[in-house]
Amino acid sequence: MLKIEKKKILLVDDDQDYLFQLSIAIQDMGFDVATATTQKEAEDIIEKLKPDLAILDLMMENQDTGFILCHIIKNKYPDVPIIIASAVTAETGLLFDVDSEESRQWIKADLFLDKGIRTDQLHKEINKLLKI
């Protein structure tokens, strides 16, 4: 029988509740999940395995931990798509986007998402990045 290998998604967020809920949602989409709550844990995981995609929280230990992790992952696995999820968005005016070439240069993420995004939208975005 042909066994189809599930794609593996790395989730990093220091909010244990959000992490738990997100992993349920992503497992429901049919992916395997690896989770980390700190930069260190995430680094340990990517030492051992190459995820097919990573979803990172922006503000963790520091306000920019998400960016730092993003950089580390892209250095090691340039072809792994990365989504940065953040609760900080429009109402504060603090918006990042990766549409311009300039921001792409320093923010290595492939996509920015608001944490309030609906599960079906998230699924679509993941599929797009995984080219499914």
Add this chain to the structure above:
Amino acid sequence: MGKLNLLVVDDEPGIRSGIKRILESFSVSYPFMDEDFDFEVLEAETGEEAIELLDNYLFDIVLLDNKLPGIQGIEVLEYINKQAIDVIVVMITSYASLDIAVKATKSGAYDFVPKPFTPKELRNCLENIAKQLFLRRMTQKMQVEGKQIRFQFLSVLSHELKSPINAVEGYLKLMQDKRNGDLIDDYKDMIDRSLTRIDEMRSLILDLLDFTKIESGKKTRNIKPVYLCEVAGRCMDLVQPLCIQKDIDIHLNCNDKVSFKADVQEMEIIFNNLLSNAVKYNKQGGRIDINLTKEKGDTIVAVTDTGIGMEKSDIEKLFEDFVRIKSEQTKHISGTGLGLSIVKKIADLYSASILVDSEPGKGSTFTLRFPEN
């Protein structure tokens, strides 16, 4: 060295070159200015030429003759106002009659220099303007910085408030979908976590209220002699239940006479924050010492714990708004990240210093020294 760009508008070549010569070797310095200012001079022969230059270059100061061959100086001034060009205008004119003076002042001229003028008169006038410009620039800079700090505060605040809402909402949706089954007991963990997150959010809001009251200076302060031992004792009672849970011994060492003039509420906020940290970040079976002493008129409050301690690099960040030292050890400890910045803000009201002595794994001591008041 700062440069001020100056435009001279006068139809007499002698005046223009005279001003240029006077300002060539002139610079303005004040003890409170970071840098000296000198002048870069451009010339215009007519009002029309001046307007063209004003449209294309940024000037700090315009020295403007009123009597010009084409349009008059006063019309140039009106143009500057209409276009809202940010420049200081000084009128130079030998016909400084009262009506022109009044009209020019109404149109926003900053000063007058009567013609003929001595080099000293011109320098004095420009010295005042340089000072004025310096202050204006400083205020603008401070406003921008203030806005930036406010903005940072708001973005972190929105993050801190939205996270618990997202978490609770997520659990409610899982319950709505009956993800774990039909029985309410199947959701015990989710309900517990939701309640925890709501509690955290409540304490954040309470801290935030203290914080904004202090920040805006609107908190009514009632300054009178306060017996710190009593205040510390009351706050100890508040943390007692937590101490029992974690089997922590808490000791108050003080002399009854340790009193000083303060607002009781503010002192309570300080003790509550320091003590709850000392419990939260302590080890099971640990110890807390509160020492209240007087030294040369200064009042010293020291709270020592035997908790997880922290690195030197973390101490520096400790008093910033919303900063929580995150590590493997602190990740299950909840906090708003505002407690110590509130302590710091209150301490500032009393010009008190805060010293943090800490060793990872051993514990921390927070020492506040209130100068005699």
